[in-house]
Amino acid sequence: VITSLDLNLQRTVEQALGDRRGAAVVMEVKTGRILAIASVPGFNPQEIDPQWDTITGDADSPLYNRALAGFYPPGSTFKIVVLAAALANGGLDLASVFDDRGSVTIQGHQIANAGGTSWGSISLLDALVVSSNTVFIEVARRVGSEELLQMAGSFGLGRKPPLAGDNVGAGKLPAGPLSPLELAQMAIGQYGIVTTPLQMAVVVQTIANDGLMMEPVLVDAVKARGGSGKWTNRPRPMGYVISADNARKIRQAMAEVVTRGTGRNAALRGIDVAGKTGSAENPQGRAHAWFVGMAPVDKPEICLAVVVEHGGSGGSVAAPIARRIFAAYFQGAAG
Numbered sequence: 001v002i003t004s005l006d007l008n009l010q011r012t013v014e015q016a017l018g019d020r021r022g023a024a025v026v027m028e029v030k031t032g033r034i035l036a037i038a039s040v041p042g043f044n045p046q047e048i049d050p051q052w053d054t055i056t057g058d059a060d061s062p063l064y065n066r067a068l069a070g071f072y073p074p075g076s077t078f079k080i081v082v083l084a085a086a087l088a089n090g091g092l093d094l095a096s097v098f099d100d101r102g103s104v105t106i107q108g109h110q111i112a113n114a115g116g117t118s119w120g121s122i123s124l125l126d127a128l129v130v131s132s133n134t135v136f137i138e139v140a141r142r143v144g145s146e147e148l149l150q151m152a153g154s155f156g157l158g159r160k161p162p163l164a165g166d167n168v169g170a171g172k173l174p175a176g177p178l179s180p181l182e183l184a185q186m187a188i189g190q191y192g193i194v195t196t197p198l199q200m201a202v203v204v205q206t207i208a209n210d211g212l213m214m215e216p217v218l219v220d221a222v223k224a225r226g227g228s229g230k231w232t233n234r235p236r237p238m239g240y241v242i243s244a245d246n247a248r249k250i251r252q253a254m255a256e257v258v259t260r261g262t263g264r265n266a267a268l269r270g271i272d273v274a275g276k277t278g279s280a281e282n283p284q285g286r287a288h289a290w291f292v293g294m295a296p297v298d299k300p301e302i303c304l305a306v307v308v309e310h311g312g313s314g315g316s317v318a319a320p321i322a323r324r325i326f327a328a329y330f331q332g333a334a335g
Contacts, residue, residue, distance in 0.1 A: 001221075002221040003218060003220060004033035004035065004218055004219065005034065005036060009036045009328055010035075010036040010037075012324060012325060013037075013325055017040045017306075017308075020040060020308045020309070020311065020317075021040060021308070022066065022307050023038060023040065023066035023067035023197045024037070024305065024321065025037050025197045025198050025201040025304060025305050026302055026303070026325060027303050028302060029205055029208040030209060031214060032202075032215050032235055032236070033220070034217060034218045035302065035329075037068075037218070039066040039067045039070070065167050066197065066307075066309075067196070068163070068165065068167055068168045069167050069168065069169035070197060070307070071169060072194065072196070072197075072282075072288050072290075072307055073189055073194060073280040073282065073288070074189040074195045074278060074280060075190070075278030075279050075280030075287065075314070076131045076189055076276065076277060076278040076279065076290075077200060077277070077278035077290045077314075078152075078186075078187075078193065078278070079128060079136050079276065080207065080254065080276050081157070082139055082140055082143070082187055083139070084151055084155075084207075084242050085143045085150075085151035085152075086124070086139045086142070086143055087249060087250070088151065088243070089147045090139065090142050090143040090147075092139065092142065094124050094125040094249055094252070095125065097121055097122065098122055098123075098124065098132075098139075099120070099121060100113070100119035100132050100134050100135050102117055102118030102119075102134065104133075104134045104137055104138075106180050106181045106184045111134070111184055111185070113133050113134055114131065117130075124139070125252075125256065128261075128276070129253070130262065131257075131261070133188050136188060137188065139187065140184065144183075146176055146177065149176050149178075151241075152193070153173060155203045155206060155213075155241055156199055156202050156203070157171060157173055157193065157199055158173030161196075161202060163198070163215075163216050163218060164219075171195045171199055172192065172193065172194040173192070173193055174191065174192030189278060190280070190281060197306070197307050198305070200305040200307075201216075204293060204303040205303045207242070207247050207251060207294070208294040209247075209300070210244035210247045212237055213239060213241050214238065215235075215237075217233055217236075220233055251274050251294070251297055254297075255272060255273070255274040255297045257274070257276055257277070258274060262277040262314070262315040263275040263291065263293070263315060263319050265319035266291060266323045267323070268295070268323055268331075270330075271326060271331075272296045272297040272298070273294075273323075273326055274293055274295065274297045275319070275322065276291070276292055277313075277315040277319060278291070278292075282310075284310070285310045286312050287311070287312055288307055288311060289311030289313055289316075289317035290305070290306065290307050291304075291314050291315075291319045291321070291322045293322055295326050301329075302326075306318045
């Protein structure tokens with residue numbers, strides 16, 4: 001069995017995650033080939049028999065594949081899906097202007113921007129750059145729950161990715177229609193939506209590939225003894241989710257997230273990186289830290305999704321991990 005994994009990139013991903021609980025998936029944009037996939041903590045397969053009791057008794061669950069089946073709210077990384085729905089169905093563009101007052105009260109519940117910052121008059125582009133909750137709640141209201149859920153489903157959220165294996169998770173999408181409060185919470189990646197790192201990698205792969213979703217591939221070929229060809233896996237398109245024009249607009253906005261927004265820690269000298277950060281609240285403690293992105297911006301070659309459990313800020317924790325991965329791929333450096 002010949003996998004699609006790039007050994008050097010795989011090592012870098014594991015080193016970049018270090019001893020943090022979390023996961024990362026790196027994909028080749030045009031083909032959907034998975035170049036690296038890591039779940040931490042892991043285990044050494046060669047030691048699984050003698051160490052079985054230790055491995056199975058570990059409270060950090062090393063046998064749990066967080067990359068394929070780890071269920072996490074996407075937090076603000078979901079705003080790129082909201083943006084896709086807005087561009088396709090909401091009558092909005094990146095220059096559309098909103099009045100950001102720092103918080104919004106819906107059905108008696110107040111939802112605020114990070115730090116309670118009020119951005120005032122702000123464009124949709126800049127709202128993604130600073131990750132404004134209030135603006136994206138208004139965007140979701142204009143789009144409507146039906147259209148937003150449909151767009152999320154088109155990106156593959158809420159269903160199992162077509163990758164062989166019983167341990168590949170489907171995540172969850174809420175059933176509509178949503179109440180105003182449920183829609184507002186979903187707009188910032190919180191209410192009723194659960195995703196896996198693989199699913200979010202496929203979302204950014206689609207945006208990076210001008211709207212064309214590719215089936216994720218982990219096995220390139222199976223060869224008979226002696227090296228003769230037996231079966232070769234071919235890249236398989238799964239269809240267009242958004243238009244190429246809208247995909248390019250989202251990439252443009254994500255590029256500015258990295259150059260001047262919450263994703264600046266993912267920036268890499270000489271390579272234009274596009275991305276989106278996320279800090280997903282969870283009832284078990286600190287927020288999960290997310291970064292999803294791609295590079296180079298104009299013609300993306302690879303894309304990735306990184307999540308660190310209870311990491312807090314996606315911009316300060318997950319984005320630097322993404323930067324190390326991009327550096328390893330484009331510059332042959334681990335740092």
